[in-house]
Amino acid sequence: MKMSSTSRRLLLFSNSSMAGEEYLQFASSLINQFKDGWGMSKALFIPYALRTHEDYTEKVKKAFHPFGIEIEGIHKAEDPVAAVRSAKAIFVGGGNTFQLLKGLYDHKLIDPIRKSVLQEGVPYVGWSAGSNVATASICTTNDMPIVHPPSFHALALVPFNINPHFVDADPNSTHMGETREQRIEQYHEIEGMPPVLALREGSFLEVHDDSAFLRGRSGAKLFRTGKPVEAFEPEANLSFLLESS
Amino acid sequence: MKMSSTSRRLLLFSNSSMAGEEYLQFASSLINQFKDGWGMSKALFIPYALRTHEDYTEKVKKAFHPFGIEIEGIHKAEDPVAAVRSAKAIFVGGGNTFQLLKGLYDHKLIDPIRKSVLQEGVPYVGWSAGSNVATASICTTNDMPIVHPPSFHALALVPFNINPHFVDADPNSTHMGETREQRIEQYHEIEGMPPVLALREGSFLEVHDDSAFLRGRSGAKLFRTGKPVEAFEPEANLSFLLESS
Numbered sequence: 001m002k003m004s005s006t007s008r009r010l011l012l013f014s015n016s017s018m019a020g021e022e023y024l025q026f027a028s029s030l031i032n033q034f035k036d037g038w039g040m041s042k043a044l045f046i047p048y049a050l051r052t053h054e055d056y057t058e059k060v061k062k063a064f065h066p067f068g069i070e071i072e073g074i075h076k077a078e079d080p081v082a083a084v085r086s087a088k089a090i091f092v093g094g095g096n097t098f099q100l101l102k103g104l105y106d107h108k109l110i111d112p113i114r115k116s117v118l119q120e121g122v123p124y125v126g127w128s129a130g131s132n133v134a135t136a137s138i139c140t141t142n143d144m145p146i147v148h149p150p151s152f153h154a155l156a157l158v159p160f161n162i163n164p165h166f167v168d169a170d171p172n173s174t175h176m177g178e179t180r181e182q183r184i185e186q187y188h189e190i191e192g193m194p195p196v197l198a199l200r201e202g203s204f205l206e207v208h209d210d211s212a213f214l215r216g217r218s219g220a221k222l223f224r225t226g227k228p229v230e231a232f233e234p235e236a237n238l239s240f241l242l243e244s245s
Numbered sequence: 246m247k248m249s250s251t252s253r254r255l256l257l258f259s260n261s262s263m264a265g266e267e268y269l270q271f272a273s274s275l276i277n278q279f280k281d282g283w284g285m286s287k288a289l290f291i292p293y294a295l296r297t298h299e300d301y302t303e304k305v306k307k308a309f310h311p312f313g314i315e316i317e318g319i320h321k322a323e324d325p326v327a328a329v330r331s332a333k334a335i336f337v338g339g340g341n342t343f344q345l346l347k348g349l350y351d352h353k354l355i356d357p358i359r360k361s362v363l364q365e366g367v368p369y370v371g372w373s374a375g376s377n378v379a380t381a382s383i384c385t386t387n388d389m390p391i392v393h394p395p396s397f398h399a400l401a402l403v404p405f406n407i408n409p410h411f412v413d414a415d416p417n418s419t420h421m422g423e424t425r426e427q428r429i430e431q432y433h434e435i436e437g438m439p440p441v442l443a444l445r446e447g448s449f450l451e452v453h454d455d456s457a458f459l460r461g462r463s464g465a466k467l468f469r470t471g472k473p474v475e476a477f478e479p480e481a482n483l484s485f486l487l488e489s490s
Contacts, residue, residue: 015421015422016421017421018419018421019419019420019421020419051434051435095431096431098390099431128422138390139389139390139391139392140389141389141390142389142422142423143423143428144384144385144386144387144428144429144431144432145343145383145384145386145390145397146384146431146432146435146438147384147435148396148397151393152390152393164422165420165421165422167420167422174263174264174265175264175410175412175446176260176261176262176263176264176410176446177260177373177387177409177410177412177446178388183388183389184389186340186341186344186389186391187389187391189296190296190391190392193391201420201421201422
């Protein structure tokens with residue numbers, strides 16, 4: 001069944017920075033390309049994935065300053081729910097996914113963010129953990145469970161999961177821990193789990209209403225229960241992933 | 246404060262198998278060296294970390310057969326709690342740590358296993374996820390959170406955490422995801438978190454009452470809040486880790 005047309009503008013990055021570059025240099029210049037069209041001259045930043053909210057927000061502020069995108073940290077708001085309700089754009093940074101999702105639950109932000117993004121059309125930009133929490137659940141994060149959120153269900157701005165920082169298995173490795181693919185396959189051994197879009201570093205997903213396109217430089221793999229793994233190149237149309245099952 | 250002397254016999258492996266070897270070949274031959282001294286001719290196996298309990302138990306049975314260690318899968322028991330209470334040894338296999346811990350909670354096995362191991366002196370052998378659940382919490386597992394256990398607190402047979410399959414950072418890597426060390430450091434940014442013993446593949450910990458020794462071939466690193474990371478070679482005495490803080 002096709003979802004009814006949803007107002008939605010999302011940029012979901014695998015990662016924020018490439019090796020040897022300044023923090024957020026890679027992602028911020030790409031985000032800037034959407035600034036005027038999506039009206040993102042000012043964004044509410046959610047720094048809960050790291051514990052140093054003020055330092056983190058300052059780093060992000062500095063990265064977006066050259067593009068004229070003004071960043072306001074939600075940790076400074078007296079009423080975080082009100083801050084979400086009045087935000088013109090919502091940026092959610094990486095770090096630890098469990099910590100981030102617990103922060104969203106603790107501050108009762110799940111429903112307000114969903115409402116802003118899906119009903120009011122407020123742009124949502126996430127990278128790494130910030131992409132994980134935008135999806136159906138955080139069940140395919142790579143992070144350590146350093147805190148215990150009340151649920152792994154997340155913002156469900158899209159009806160599938162993302163695995164950020166995806167790495168293909170190294171055929172020469174002698175390491176015996178599970179490969180990333182094996183971990184995702186273990187997830188799909190559980191009945192009824194949604195597709196997992198595995199974004200290599202340098203990839204991001206652009207979602208506009210009911211359209212989704214793979215962007216960036218490095219492609220992605222799609223894991224679905226009972227189907228062979230599919231590979232997608234940059235610019236692939238992934239809108240079919242927005243149809244709920 | 247030193248813990249009062251605790252009856253306890255544990256073997257906690259980073260991993261079960263080395264590259265190019267049969268499943269469990271590495272660990273089973275080492276476990277066999279404790280068989281007579283610890284009375285482990287028969288063991289109750291807990292296969293909850295994988296979903297194919299019967300297949301998993303058969304594989305483990307086959308690996309221990311050459312050593313005359315008889316394996317019985319807990320999934321066949323009508324009353325899993327009674328099975329734990331009557332077990333002469335408890336073996337807990339790897340797979341997904343979240344699934345394993347949820348299985349222990351679902352079957353109400355946390356307290357019965359603690360009682361058998363810490364009060365009755367029943368030997369406990371774990372590898373990979375089976376080592377994670379033996380410790381204070383599963384907060385330093387490498388696995389994906391594919392199911393949601395009611396808590397991350399685990400069996401607490403020792404008062405610290407383990408990170409199995411530990412890998413040192415590759416200085417030449419351009420991957421931007423957190424290194425294992427960075428993930429453990431994020432855990433220690435939370436106040437009051439216990440030490441984390443990071444066991445490289447090929448390492449295991451032998452605990453006998455209030456003594457703990459690092460065994461195997463590859464050494465370990467110890468992470469503690471506010472202290473520099475320490476490296477330990479095989480045969481190191483780690484008994485100080487059994488003192489609760």
